[in-house]
Amino acid sequence: MMNHILTFYVTNKQLLPLQTYLKDIIGIPKGHLHELRMSKQVLVNDEVPNWTKPLQEGDQISVPILPEEISPSATNMDIEIIYETEHLLVVNKEAGMDTHPTSDQDFRSLSNGVAHYFKNNGISSKVRHVHRLDQDTSGAILFAKHAISGAILDRMLEERKVKRTYLALVEGEMSKPKGTVDKPIGKDRHHASKRRVSPNGQKAITHFNVVKTFPNEQLTLVELTLDTGRTHQIRVHMSSLGHPIYGDKLYGSKYKHHRYSLHAWRLTVPHPFKEESITVHAPVPSKFGPSFIKLEEL
Structure with missing residues (x-):
């Protein structure tokens, strides 16, 4: 309660x-x-x-905290909560799941699962995701538990005070141990769901840092942080460097995998009402990449 x-x-x-x-x-x-x-x-x-x-x-x-009707509709599903206070909730999203419903007939999104959690725990609030992840990206997503914390966390996200760190397994060996990609991203006119680097696109900045290389497999594990939150930003930027994410067919991966290897690993969130912040980690799933690469110890 x-x-x-x-x-x-x-x-x-x-x-x-x-x-x-x-x-x-x-x-x-x-x-x-x-x-x-x-x-x-x-x-x-x-x-x-x-x-x-x-x-x-x-x-x-x-x-x-004014009570609201819980929405979207509640669906009983096994969601993994990795952190919770009376104001917010951090959930570890599985790959293959949408953050929020894509239509009125969609009851299998993470937000539907959070609605069920709210219902079971006496939280009379709309489900508010402060940010979102692509369907096949796994990892930490921040939800507000009431309208006031939702508004404050939304503003903190805009002000870049909410920090998100991702892990990605990319093809090839990176030539530099760290770097920044500063390339604007826009829609791809030839493909409705795709984005591309475009001079007329929105500003997009991604910082990368090599964590580990797998020279025999020609793969590299990189840690990434974003200054902006464009759709498919990491996927577009890594592909533009010639290092598409493992399994990401849409952006040029030559490997077939049940998902692409991108995970929202660490999340730092300021407290909505106090001068403090928390950092949480979403465990890396066992099927993140090919079976010969073991990342569970991260």
């Missing part, structure tokens, strides 16, 4: 009207502020407040 009240204490540098404090200091969006105001459940020192009067140092502000 979730605590349904958020509590904040005003410091001497935050002597603002309540409306401004909740919007600018806490980060609650305007639309949700209106809902909170209409609910008449926001209290200052356990009393109904004046929303335009400046707050005083030491004031206690109580903000309700």
Whole structure:
């Protein structure tokens, strides 16, 4: 069960009207502020407040987490939760699963599984994924557990405060141990689901670092971090270097595999309401790459 009240204490540098404090200091969006105001459940020192009067140092502000109908529809599935607080959830997504439903008839996405978890644990909230992973990419996905943490985590993602690190097995041996790919990415006019490096595309920056080489197999394990979050960014960038991801037929891999070898391995998330952050790891799946390469110890 979730605590349904958020509590904040005003410091001497935050002597603002309540409306401004909740919007600018806490980060609650305007639309949700209106809902909170209409609910008449926001209290200052356990009393109904004046929303335009400046707050005083030491004031206690109580903000309700308003209940919502759970959506999308709940599906009972075995999801692997790797970290949880009352504000957020990190789930290790399997390859082959969509992050969210692709249609009204789709009940097998990870979000449907999270909805079932919410339902079973008394969490009355929409399922909000803060970012997403491609269908065949496995690994850590961050979900917010209520509207306020969702808005704050969305903003932190935009500000690049949420850090994601990926592992990929790529073809060939990299000529440099580390580097940065700064190439814009746009849609491929000849293929609806494909992206490509394009001078007219959106800015895309990927940093790579070689973890291990497999010279006999002509494969390299690389660690990657992103400054931007374009669709298929890692897949496009590694292919553009002549090192497509193992098993990624769409971007030029010569190997057939049941998935391509890309995994969201590490996730660093700031706490939505405190000056601290957590780092979690999603275990590398055993069928990440070819059977002769053992990565489970990572």
